Amino acid sequence: MNQLSLFPIDSSVATDGPFSSPTEASLVGNPFQKMMDRMMQKVPPAKDAPPPSSHHTGSFIKTIKDYRADALPVRPTTLAAKEVKPVPTEPTHFFAKLSDSIKQAVQEAGEKYHVPHRLIESIIHTESGFNPKAHSHAGAIGLMQLMPGTARELGVENPYDVTQNVDGGVRYFRQMLDRFGQDTKLALAAYNAGPEAVKRYGGIPPYQETQQYVSKVMKHFASEA
Numbered sequence: 482m483n484q485l486s487l488f489p490i491d492s493s494v495a496t497d498g499p500f501s502s503p504t505e506a507s508l509v510g511n512p513f514q515k516m517m518d519r520m521m522q523k524v525p526p527a528k529d530a531p532p533p534s535s536h537h538t539g540s541f542i543k544t545i546k547d548y549r550a551d552a553l554p555v556r557p558t559t560l561a562a563k564e565v566k567p568v569p570t571e572p573t574h575f576f577a578k579l580s581d582s583i584k585q586a587v588q589e590a591g592e593k594y595h596v597p598h599r600l601i602e603s604i605i606h607t608e609s610g611f612n613p614k615a616h617s618h619a620g621a622i623g624l625m626q627l628m629p630g631t632a633r634e635l636g637v638e639n640p641y642d643v644t645q646n647v648d649g650g651v652r653y654f655r656q657m658l659d660r661f662g663q664d665t666k667l668a669l670a671a672y673n674a675g676p677e678a679v680k681r682y683g684g685i686p687p688y689q690e691t692q693q694y695v696s697k698v699m700k701h702f703a704s705e706a
Contacts, residue, residue, distance in 0.1 A: 579611060583624070586644045590651035596658075600665070601651055603701035604672070607694060608650075613643050625650025669695045 579587070579602070587605070591598035608626040609615035621628055623646035632640045637649035657668035660676060670678075670685040673694045678686040685695055 582643045583611060583613075583647070586647035589644075590647050593648070594651050594655040596651055596655060597702075600698075600702050601647070601654075603698045604650070604654065604669070605647070606701055607698045613641060613646070622646070623650075627653075666695050666699065669698050 583605075587598045587601050590596070591601055605611055605624050608621075609624050611624065613624050615624070615626065616622055617626060619628075622632065622640040624643060625646055627635070627637060627640050627646060627649055629640070631653060632646075632649055635649035635652055637645045640646050640649070654668060654672055657671040657676060658665070661667035661671060661679065666685060667679055670691050674686050674688055674691040678688075678691075685692060
């Protein structure tokens, strides 16, 4: 069976000579074949060229990876520790935030009437928020929110004066402590709602304002202790 040939065979080509068949003789005279022969000729290796490798594909991939590694920026594998700034904290007690005049008035009244100055601070914080100019809608005045009639009974001439207001307020609270058996909660309830209301109910009156007042003062006092 004749095999198919990519090039037509010229049967007129003589077969005598160095060629063993008409096909071989015809191929030699084909110009396209001559071009293919030139392209397939081995080019001698260039001087100083590296020896040929049998892993051309792997070498090529490695070259691409090396190129990418050189081109891309190097990212750190671990994050640098950020500087942690200390969070400012509030003073551990109200006394550290008070003005010098209030501090002095609280200390003097506490020593004079034997009332813990932290408890006095808690009362002032709840009553007026340490504002000597505080004036409630009911008419209570100053740091410890003295009613005008109570202030007069206590000898307080100027309830807006820090020293006079604190001295009068602590003296009145001392009276409530003595009246209700040194019970701090009952004394606070009496300071807020009046001693008659505490006496009438036999304890803290069922007034929401008074109950919240006592709870708030005691909470501040416990956190300040």
